[in-house]
Amino acid sequence: APPKSGFGVYTGRKRNSLTPRSTLFPCPGCQRDIDLGERGINGLFRNFTLETIVERYRQAARAAIAIMCDFCKPPPQESTKSCMDCSASYCNECFKIHHPWGTVKAQHEYVGPTTNFRPKILMCPEHEMERVNMYCEICRRPVCHLCKLGGCHANHRVTTMSTAYKTLKEKLSKDIEYLISKESQVKAHITQLDLLLKETECNSERAKEEACQSFEKLSHVLEEKKSAALRAIEASKNLRLEKLQTQAEEYQGLLENNGLVGYAQEVLKETDPSCFVQTAKQLHVRIQKATESLKTFRPAAETTFEDFVLDIAKQEEILGDLSFLSNGLEIPEINEEQSRMYDKALISWECPGKTDSADIYVLEYHKLNREEESAAWQEIEVCSKSTVIPDLDDDSSYAFRVRGYKGSICSPWSREVILRTPPAPVFRFLFDDKCGYNSEHLLVNPRRTSVESRAGFPLLLGSERMQVGCYTTLDYIIGDTGIAKGKHFWAFHVEAYSYLVKVGVVSSNKIQKLFHNTHDVTSPRYEQDSGHDSGSEDAFFDSSQPFTLVTLGMKKFFIPTIPAAPKDPASRILPLPSCLGICLDCDKGKVGFYDAGSMKCLYECEVDCSGIMYPAFALMGGAAVHLEEAVTAKYGENHDDI
16 A cells, blocks of 8 residues: 555735735635634634534433533522523522512523523624624635625625525525435445455455565575575585684694604604605605795685675565556656646656556655765655645755655656756745836736736827937836845746746845836835836846846847956857746845756846836737736735835
């Protein structure tokens, strides 16, 4: 079976915030993401319906345990009723005393003895003094009139509480009636599931037995190999010991009065020449050999057993990948075109046969670190063919691989794919449709994530007033959020048909320089410009300028003309990436332009970051720019300057 893993609580981000301001977690009832916000659990509704249901079962469970009166003198009497307005329990006598006829308390609502006192009116958790009287159809929750007038539900579609009550009750009643009418079908499914449970138990025991037999076979093979290896080592040891022992005995004979030397000493005592010569000739040969052996001493055998060290690296790797037979299960392949790294990693894969042959998939990934050659793989169990991985380190490369599981079998691992994260945290913003926005030439979509230049009659009619220079026909638009410090990254797509697009950053004190004919002078981001426009494109790439723009168009990326740039014009023209990224480092005063697919830096220069910096875009002719969408998080309701 595949390894088990789960998803933890994740931290959400509100738009235009670089640090988490709130915590998102899935609601156990509806599985929607809930934002606790600054008020924490106090900002949530109490589920009084669920509390009432729980109280019914509690009363049934403690039927034998009486609820005592809260006002009797010791010893207290058993209560007979509870007042929902007073949130207290009474016996008959105490209830008459505290709720006399003819008074307001006589009109209080009372029920049987209980400890669950729910308020009669549901109040708004955001505006504690207001009762909820409307239902937000977008957020699917009750709201008060202040939430609708100026709160977070101002632009949402709402309905009256009575209408929502009637509609939801009708839907719930129909669904319950349908389920009740299918009771026989449900029972049949339960019977089938019971059979499947028993069959699963039997099949799992059979699979365990087969697995044990397989491992016993492997263990038997290993035991045989182990015995053979130990026998070989023992035989080699005995042979070496025998050789060394013989050599030691030979050298022992070279000692005085021992062995060969002792025998030679006795031979020297022989006085008969003929007998001495007969014996001394052979003895002299032996003495010479012993002398030569002594001069060139070398042990008769090696003491190390390096030749008997087992190389099990390959076998260990094979055993590490030991798994059940794939039985034709297709090997998944990670789709690098659909996978992307942005604020989170989105990894997608597919099977070559385009069939969903696996039940679940296990995705493994690890960070490529030169210092740690064998980093541990982290794994995620996924039921679909894609998953989102949060909390990856910036400016880092990660390796990914995936395998499929179907029942008790699994496929081999896919080919490893290496992807790189952005060089800095992702900065989120929308197009500003107020500050200097030219609605005659530019069109921003309702979500403010795309801008398109409309090269129509206004441009043709305005051509009569064109002067020398390229900026008179450029229409500028900036991001609605500025950056004051830190290092940030954002990405966008430029349509292939775009004729001319300029992208980069601009300082707050030079915004007016971009908008020569600014109409929105009331924008809070609009400031009077004390400088002058030189009209020179080279000024945009001077390190002393508080703005930097590069030119894109006709599917090309043009490296700006600077002293360090190549002199050959062709070498300054690069293919336009499908997704372009910008990295602004306010602390170092640098801005870089990246291929957001490979996270490769195409061009980097210095920029003056003394003011608040804004993403800037300029379009001319037919052109369009689309901001890169966050992988999972949605833009919030509010945005502020960072």
